[in-house]
Amino acid sequence: LSAFGTSVVTAIAGPRALGRMNLAGWAIIAGSMPAIALGARWGLVGVVYAVALAWAAQGAIAFMLGIPALRSQPAADVPVVEPNPRGGLGRTAPAPEA
Secondary structure, rough: OOHHHHHHHHHHHHHHHHHHHHHHHHHHHHHHHHHHHHHHHHHHHHHHHHHHHHHHHHHHHHHHHHHHHHHHHOOOOOOOOOEOOOEEOOOOOOOOOO
């Protein structure tokens, strides 16, 4: 789920959301270090729980940043990738109006 949320932000969210995701990633890395040190008191299980908590936080932030991008309509000037009649994917010119 974390990878899906991050992929949505990377692929279709705006530059502002992408910057926020980058900042959140660094903040999560910095915040996970004390959590890992604290979790080390309980051995490997504590470390795994601390890493899982950081990963869950990253996934939640990615989903919060990606949901508005999923709800928005594509801009009119953005080309849409459609199936190519000759096979594969590619940009096709719009059909001439009759």
